[in-house]
Amino acid sequence: MDLHPALKPLEALIGIWEGAGQGEYPSIKGFDYIEEISFTNIGKPFLEYRQRTWKADNTLMHVESGYLRVPAPDRVEFVLAQPTGQSELLEGRLESSDGEIRIFAEGRIMNTSTAKQVDATARSYALVGDALKTSFDMAAVGYPIQRHLTANLTRTS
Secondary structure, three states, rough: OOOHHHHHHHHHHHHEEEEEEEEEEEEEEEEEEEEEEEEEEEEOOOEEEEEEOOOOOOOOEEEEEEEEEEOOOOOOEEEEEOOOOEEHHHHEEEEEEEOOEEEEEEEEEOOOOOOEEEEEEEEEEEEEEEEEEEEEEEEEOOOOOOOEEEEEEEEEE
16 A cells, blocks of 8 residues: 655654553552554555553553644644543654654643543654654643653564
8 A cells, every 4th residue: 555645754653563661650650561552554644543551461551543644744643542531632743864753742632521631741752763762741630741651662563
């Protein structure tokens, strides 16, 4: 399937990535997890995005899915849905040169009436060679925006 021309700067992200991560937040005890992210070309001007995390004993922790769009050569948009009751709309910048990709995006959140309150998010992705580093910051349950998750992933396919 041909890659839409707008997605050319993200071509190296396409595939499945897996690795170890660490989580922290003032309202919880720190934890380790395993993360898998996939970026899939479906022939449209966006990539399909899926993410899931689990504990070392294979207990599922979190899943989310959505789409990554490139409305301009240096801009990205994420549209994400989470089963925890949030939808996340992120916009930010894309830097792509010499085989490296860097994405920095800030999000606005919609929460269902039964979800924990999340007020804002920020995500970053840095692809250098076959290493993908991710981070996720959030403002939630009364705390200001701060680091929640970091992971170091490698390509599995």
